[in-house]
Amino acid sequence: MYDIAVIGAGPAGASAAIFLAKAGKKTLMIENGLSVTRRALIKNHYGVAEITGPEMIQVGKSQAETMGADVAAAQVVNIVRNGDHFEVQTEEKVYSAVQVILATGLYTDLAEHIGVQTKPGTEPRVKTVVDVDSQGKTSIEGIWAAGTVAGVSMHTIVTAGDGAKVAINLLSELKGERYVDHDVYKPEK
């Protein structure tokens, strides 16, 4: 049983998985290889001079794994509530998770299939997005959404930030107080 299943391993999904796994939550990140970020050459991400999309995705996935997340390559075809958790169904396997974050980029087919509320997108070339509240919660309790699929500006710094934001909100809700993840740099004397 996973605490959280993150669907998507683009900047939004991987960033969420990094925060969740680093906080000690049993985290699964599932992706089908169809991130739009594969096609990007990124020169506007703060703190990174230049990086290709495939490199960013690879680094994000391995960072999530280093923090303890499991990563699976699969197509999620359905998400069904089963008592106190969700069954995340892929073409080959079913995973159980207490909560789910949708970070599926331009793809809203899964969200629409499971019945979360959607609305028209406002960003260029983004037709439909998941309707989320300010926390990142969807219309289905326990299912959150982050990144392009949640309607934020389609730039890696923003989608990654949104994934982190939603993970922090989820962690804060579990903790019952605002969650902060700060490591301290101690320069050598």
Ligand SMILES: Cc1cc2nc3c(=O)[nH]c(=O)nc-3n(C[C@H](O)[C@H](O)[C@H](O)COP(=O)(O)OP(=O)(O)OC[C@H]3O[C@@H](n4cnc5c(N)ncnc54)[C@H](O)[C@@H]3O)c2cc1C
């Ligand atoms: C040509 C191009 C150039 C770009 N250049 C820049 C740039 O210079 N600077 C910049 O900031 N941004 C750029 N972008 C935009 C940037 O790549 C995206 O805005 C952003 O990274 C999207 O992040 P995301 O995590 O929301 O979605 P994505 O990166 O698209 O990730 C979506 C994830 O969901 C997964 N997924 C979807 N459905 C399923 C399913 N049913 N089951 C399993 N997995 C699923 C996919 O596998 C993927 O891992 C560019 C985009 C393009 C297309």
